[in-house]
Amino acid sequence: MGKPSILSAFKAVKFLFQKPVTLRYPFEQKEPAPRYRGFHLNDWDKCTGCGNCADICPNEAITMVEAPEVEPKPGEKNERPQLDYGRCCFCGLCVDICPPGSLRLSRDYFHIHFDTNTFVFLPKDEAKDEETFLPPEEYSILQASLTHRRKDYEGFSSHPDFTLFEPERVPMPQVSPEERRLSFVEQVLGYSREEARREAARCLECKLCEDACPAHLKISDYIRAIYEDRPDEALRKIFEDNPIPAICGRICMRHCETACSLSIRGEPLAIRWLKRYTSDSIVDYREALELQPAPTTGKTVAVVGAGPSGLSVAHFLALKGHKAVVYDALPGGGGMMRIGPPAYRLPVESIDKDVAYTASLGVEFRFNTKVGTDVLFEDLLNDYDAVYLGIGTTSSRSTRVKNAEKCHLALDFLQRNKIGRPVEVGKHIIVIGGGNVAMDVAREALRLQHIQRPGQETKTMTVSLEDWDEMPATEDEIEEAKEEGVEFNPAWGPKEVVLDDSGEVKGLACKKVKSVFDEAGRFSPSFYEDQVMLLEGDMIIEAIGQGPDFSFIPDAMMENVEFTERRKVKVDEDGRTTLPKVFAGGDIVNVNLDAVTAIADAKVAAEGIDRLLSSES
């Protein structure tokens, strides 16, 4: 090192003549970086009130507070995060965990106030709060505060590659479309233990799903139990609200997954498959559950229909010590589940597993017994302390177009294929309908064609009034049907069934649909009568919906049954109909028409029946 000089320092004198680098604040300001982590912004329209931000906050600076102006609905709570800037450290973990990406940080960072309470506040953004968020010309740095902020001044915000949640689902192993269309083998193979745990680990435990589930299953609890590798504990949690997990684990309409936070910017947690994993991984429910029915009360309840609601009501009643006797015309339990969902979605063995457990609690099943013919409804009313109607919708509707009597009906078709002798199918099959039942019918028909007519040129088509965007079937079903080779003709309505000279089905004449619903949103299809086409086919199956069959109830009594505006059986908050000591639930009561809502009805009715029976003694 050279000889240090005492004079060298004077070279710094030259800086005297340079422009100063300091900013003359507040006249000169420094713009914060685009990623700046300042005060919060929250888009109230996107925010679901899930509370993950409050859970991740290392400083407990975020509290979820009730927002009365927000209407709670499935997938959204009426809560919004409130920040305490006495605690916040602006780390932005809340931004990175936020499933909808509504919570962001802005580039504002000024707040000076004598009132410490103003440091606690409910972030919004310019969409909801025009008074606070001002355009540049109205903004002044001298007034800057939490209530005087700049518009369009977003800083650190969520990025899909850096979220703290995992947006992608563990893929479910499935049989390929080419293979599965050749047989009725179950399409979904189910998660392995490792896959189930990995999928369960994605759950953020915000419980939006639990509010959305009609039966309010304790979803985050059982998902955690699966994650902790305790499937028996998971099963116990499920059974608190749902006694048919093997069935629901396969065919549930999963309102939960629609509400799942993860679905907003990714794939929802596979809640249904995890339920299925739970029930499949437990060989013997009884060992895992250790449920003990209450001491017997001596009361008896007749349950009409062994479908999801009938099974559930019998299960809950048995736990309360009441004797439940279930009547069903079919040879086994499950009701519509037994005949409706094709075997590739819901094998009969899975149904029997759930039914057998309910039977083990002391529930008596009388199968092959049709109420109204084999046993009279009046007798049930006399012999039992209460009667529960879980009869579902069992009669298929017809289009009633010309020659419609030549068509097959969906339920008969499905029932025969699943638990009877399979129908002999044609070469070109036309399925009328765009709902899930129509998908089931079409996919079954296609399989039967492959089985019965190997090597032949065959075709399965669907015709539906609804266009792609309004088709009531779930996206998955439509997608899988397409994969297997089903052809779609959306926005066409049946005009007449065309017969050939010998009176055999030749095809379906269709007319183009103008609109399906009227201005009020009611079902009222209108057509372009001049746009017609002929779909050629030798077999037509109608799958346009089902209705209930009340013929077992004597007419005199039927007059006293009240219905709602939507033609549903009217029940009170106890599930009680307008007939004395008759309760009801399931598809004849609710408009969702699915298994989990039927279970929810059953839970309500079981409580109601229990109250009635307890008050009598």
Next chain:
Amino acid sequence: MIPGSQPTDTDSERELELYFGPQHLGMVGNFSITLKVRGDRIVEATANPGYLHRGFEKLMEYRTWMQNFPLVCRVNVVEPDSMEMIYAMGVEKLAGLEVPERAQYIRSIYLELARVGSHLFGLWAYSNMLGFDTPAQWAMYHRDLVLDLFEELTGGRVYHIYLWPGGVRRDFPEGFKDRIVETLHSIGGCVPDYDSTFFNNRLFHQRAHGIAKISQERAKALGATGQVLRATGMRYDIRKVEPYAAYDQVDWEVPTREEGDAYSRIWVIRDEMIESVHMIFKLLDAMPGGEVYNRVPNPFKWEIPPGETYVRCESSRGELGLYMVSDGGDKPYRVHFRTPSYPHGLTILEELLKGASIADVGNTMISLYIVAPEIDR
């Protein structure tokens, strides 16, 4: 001495106890030293830390693996980035996480920027303490330019909260490379000014030469690392000894000096800063594309298998280590940071102050490059 009283032999020999800090003009940071002095010679010095003891290690036992990430940087305010690095390394080691290659480069660049920023801050502290106000002001300004870079990359100026387990939190913004180069060139262009006003200034030489001198032997015995050790001639640098991030991907040198005194330590810091700038240029050139973050498990359900680890990195002050134990839970079971200022500020400081003059206390302390929060944790 009481005015009017007769001086006695014992008066000049009398031992006084002097409290140096935490509120003392010569003290940088919340730290205090109790000095036993005779005349202006220090007979014994007792380091008195604890003013910044926040119990981070205990607090971390109450927070989940992810929640600790914004916390660790606060252990050392001057260079929070190494704390983030060491925590990420510890978690990645315990959980067996992989980090994408580009993230490793970004980490190295980020840490070197932090080193430059931290050294500029140290330069401010040291030159300011010696009365060299002019270069001190420059250093502060240049550190601010580095903070601007951090702000653009991470959204924060002081606590960046950027380097997290699994990689880094965001990729470089558009054009960021150019801005790094530009900023470092403008800082580097001032090195001759720093040299002429400070490093080559004879006043600095006279003020620092021979002060707080420690031999390599004693430095090793007392657990010294970083500049304190490198100023005694040992090229001990964790970036070389046990390379992490992308430090083994480019060529660079470890600057050393032989004398072991305050003067050589400050020179090591200067040379290191320049080496860091060169290293950043090389890293920027060699940086590959690709991902910068491998997603870590759901923070609410993240459990790390039982185990313990000791990981270390080279912070701007020396060997920064982390001993971390997991009991298989969602939170660390035990965390213990080995901070470089701990031996420097306690054992070594006490030894070097023995026999020094009161005027050299600040000089000794700052040349040992002590940051009090790092000691207290």
Next chain:
Amino acid sequence: MISSLKSSLESTFKDVAVGEPEAGRLSVLAPKDSLPVVLRYLKENGLDHLALLSCVDWPERGKFEVVYVLSCYMPSNTDYASEQRLHVFVKAEIPREHPALQSVIDVFENAEPYEREIHELFGVHFAGHPRLIPLFLEREYEIPPFRKDFDTRQYVAETFDPIPPVDE
């Protein structure tokens, strides 16, 4: 170097258990009375850097685990050898009731503040330490605060809640 060190440790000390939990790291469990000799032996065999002295509380086991993390300074001034990446954890388990150990300051001088810290935060006594006085804390606590049975949340609630209002 690792394997030779492992075998020489095992042959020199009959009462230590040596493990290699991962590449480049040895874990040596020694009875507490042998600690100073084991550490001295390791120091003389190249592990001359006591990087950290730590303590872990295992209340279920009724033990404190005292951990000495050793690594190597540079053997020469030029080369970076892979041996330098070696870490050794020397551990001793001591009972939580009246925990005491022999100070190792005469082996590693920089153990001095670490021992003070562990004494203060865990209540472990180090016999032969010249000044086992508090390092960080302002006062003594009934339960040393880094022990697992010291509940920080409860302490905070009792000491600082409720937050007094700030006067305008």
